[in-house]
Amino acid sequence: MLRLENITVGFGGLTALANVTLEVGARELVGLVGPNGAGKTTLFNVISGLARPKAGTASFNSVNLLRKPVQARARIGIARTFQIPQPLHELTVRQNLIVAQTFGAGHRNARRIDEILDFIGLKRKAEENAADGLALSEHKALEVGKALATEPKLILLDEVLAGLETAGKRQFMQTLKRMHQEAGLAIIIIEHDIETILALCQRAVVLDFGKVIADQTPEEIFRNPAVMRSYTGATPGA
């Protein structure tokens, strides 16, 4: 479904991604791991259109992605969340979802909005101001809700679990699993926590210094000494 070939991104003299090749099929759940600064978020930016690669090709269901502006990629079924939640300013939680549905999915369906609110557990806060009325976990849930409201085929989750307490994390993981199973989505998830990746993913891709250094099952990955060296070396305590 998603196909990246030799993607290279650089800022000034720095190379953020070098020759990244990656393929993700429908209904796949892929973990994206690697130390800070490895290029994970940059890769999301490339897929969602916020960053422009210097070289390489990208296609989604055989459509050339790189020619499409950010908003058009949402409409062909790519959704993402931000590491730092970005609730839409000046709007309520419900209005956030309405905007996502109207423009991302291209239609209005009030019942579906209610379902999503239910799903992400924000039904009671639907009329709160999204920017200043929510707790962190609720902000993260809203990020996922917005992404779902665009009715995507592929969803990119950027550290949606980071910063949550254990209980919240567990609940969230349940949600993600349900989402994957019920909606039949392909998911790429950036996550630091090994347990989470092990519990969620069928496949894990490791980025280090902008390069893909491994693309295996999570179990294999965490037995791979090269991966563990780069991984633990950069994130002490992980």
Add this chain to the structure above:
Amino acid sequence: MFELGLQAIYSGVLTGGYYALVALGLALVFGTMRVINLAHGELVLLAAYVAYSAEVHLAISPIAAIPLSLVVVSLVAVLVYVLLSHITRDRELNSLILTYGLGIVLTNLMLLIWSADIRSTTATWFQEGAVLGDTLYSSRSEVIFFLVSLVLVAGLWFWLTRSWHGRAVRAVSSNRDAAMLMGVNPRTTEVLSFLVAGLLATFAGIALYTGKTIDPPLGHALTIKAFIITVLAGMGSIPGVLLGAMLIGITEALTISFVSTSLQDLAGMVLFLAVLLLRPQGLFGFGTRRG
């Protein structure tokens, strides 16, 4: 044809020097505070009016009136800064509107104080011709202030790149927080850049008073001219201001000579829009203006 073009370019270069004087202060404040001071033209005009009062009431030459103008303009410039520093949010746009309002206040204050009559220096010395090689004509005022403009551009550039204060100003403009960590007080440097802008406005005002005629609505037109030049120059490029100003001056003079005087402003504005849309970082600058 050739002679006409040559004189047009010469006049354009000299006018460019004067435009640069008008624009430098605006460009400096813009570069340091990311604030477009829409009252800058009024500061220039204020300097000119102070020189007028000094000439009429104290019977001193406009050149001798520079210190007096400097004091008045600097005080007003600092006042503008103090008001600006009270803006808490959305500084970029709110400062635009605030200085716009201050411009209206200053224009009308000048109208109340100096009336709507047209003023210009009565000292004819400035208006005598300074002829170069029998073919290039200019007035003394133009030549003097062209040279002043060159000196001030060089001085300002030197100050910004070499002196500690100047470097502090640049540091604040690129990263306020980092500059604070390095022991630079951003408020001091911002006041400083406003004071220097006041100084530049003063010289521009004296050039204006000795070379052209003034009346209260002129300030707004000066601000627009200054802004156009700042955009042409590109963010934070001081030598760019001089080049951009000359480009405008020459374009205008050539338009007058070979097309029509009525289209003079049109030429400048089309140039401005073209640069803004095609090369938003300015002709001589970096950075970005796109959203």
Add this chain to the structure above:
Amino acid sequence: MQQRTIITIGFVVLFYGAVPAAFGSTDYVISSIVAALTIAGTAVAWALLGNLGGMVSFGHAAFFGVGAYVSALLTMNAGWPVFAAIIAGGAGASIASVAIMPALRLRGPYFALAVLAYAGIFRILATEMEGITRGAAGLLSIPRLPTILGFDLGTNIGSYYVILTIVLAAMAAYAWIRRSEIGFALLAMHETEDATRILGVPSTRLKAMMLVLSAFITGIVGAFNAHHISFLDPDYAFSGVWTVLPIVAAIFGGFRTVSGPFIGALAIYLLDQFVFKSLLPTGHQIILGAALGTMILLSPDGLVPLLGRGLGKKRHAAT
């Protein structure tokens, strides 16, 4: 919601009934109110672009002037009926706004000043294209508003109803968009543009739509004014006044609310003409400048939220 409806109805009754009843016999008060409403219409259009589009414009005079010229010339040269020509004036301004669309890529202050230059170009063109616009000599005796069903709209009171309807229609359109998905998306775009685009919002296209609509409203108001004053010349049609006063009015009233620009325009214009002018015959605009500056410093959201705060009303998101 109930209360809002009652107040809206009260408003309409006040303006369609009470104001004409109170001032209808004093021509100059009505004509000053018409002038204030002309500013109000432009201010609403300006605020629509500013609040929803997130773009501050210093060049609405361009749209005002284009609307005025298109409408005046269509009635004078092509014999169009006045109201059809006024609509065409709005359309003309919309078309003119297309030319400035490349500037939508520019950040706030740059857009503001690009539009300013753009307005300057229109003034010069109107002076130079003598064959069409009669240049600096201007257009005299432009047809006035027609008589409909025995009611002469060309009188001051007739014009009052016309401009009031135009302004209220503009406000209704503004309010409607604000409460639509498009309005939500636009409001969200100010602070969180990337997050909005990620959801599929075509931000530039929406901004362009607001620009076209804002130009349309301004063009209609400009066209109305041409037929009301019955005169045009380049300096007047493209005068900076059509930019300055709406900005002052919208900022003063509060450009983030629908009623703010309207209140601001009436307050500023009428206070200026009837109070400031008698206090300070020369240079009374100084008070306008000071009001603008004070408002930005004390209450950047304007008079309406300030008064609202006095009533202890809490502001809700996007209502």
Add this chain to the structure above:
Amino acid sequence: MIAAMRGFAVLATCLVLALGQAKAEDFVLGSHLPLTGSLAQVGNGMHEGIQVAVDLFNRENQGHQVKLNTIDDESSPAKAVAAVERLASERVVALSGGYGSNIIGPASEAAAKAKLVYITSGGVGPELSQRGLEYFFRINNTEGYSKAVTGLIDDMGVKKVSIVYNNKEATTDLARTVEKTLSDAGIKVSSLAFDGGHADFKPLINKVKLQDHPDLILMSGYENDYIGILRAGNVLKPDIKAIVGVWSLATSEMNNKFNDLVQYVYGTSMLPYPAEFATPEAKLFAETYEKLYGKAPDYLGQFGYVQTRLLLQAVLRAENDGTLGKGGLADELRKTDEETLIGRVKFDKNGDNPEFAQRMGQHQGNKVVLVWPAKAATGKMVFPATPWSK
């Protein structure tokens, strides 16, 4: 919305307070002029003349007193219309004022609607008097300015003239009228428009100097244009025999402030400077003006004074005949036929003054000498001469 209602309550109160004022005077004379904005300077100049006429009238006619009510139209047509409507509501007897054809046009139409006599000297375009307005009167016109300028140029016997003109309405209109008259008389004319303001005039004058080689340059502009053009001329020194301008040039103020710059330059002027007032009335005018404003009256003051004086005389006649309240003022004014400071004034059916002819003055040392027409001349013209040929 509640806030909005509250705002209106405040506003309405202010409005009501501001409206309730009308004083009992014998007559109230209305006037609207641009006291601020782009035309502020000329507006104030004309207003001074109107005020002097009112003061003198009150001194001469103890029985009837006139109060002048002036509203600043801020150089805006809409505000001028509102001003006329406001003055009408305050029952002024007539209106004297207005500057700029573009403002006088709509304002005088508003006056006609209110059946108020409107007299002006601030707009010279021919279209103003072609509208068939019964209540519109004007003491000057482009024709009269053109006659003076072309008459002078004709007397000089020059062959080639360059006209540089401000692209505003009145200056363009005058430049075209003069161009046509001169061309018809077989003089070679070229003309260049400029955008008024504070531009550098050297490229323009250089163009004239190098391409046109005229005998004479005619400037149709305003004060700051003249200063700019003359300064450019002073630097470039084009080889011409004379330089001529129109209004705002052959004035005492220019002679005082820019004496060197304006030497031998011609401009329209009704009176020489220092003014040599022949009639007792003119002397009184000049004295009163001096007393009130501390300066010699300029042409704007003269026009404002003359139009207002003629109007007030007609008001007095109509009042004595008992026709004032019955619309007799316009008829009475139409009967005017008088020698005034600005020459003979009488009105045709359009309210225009066909007798109007300007005179031309030349700056000579500390004086402005009238040099055309011959019967009004106070001295001989110095020709050929320019400020830079001394």
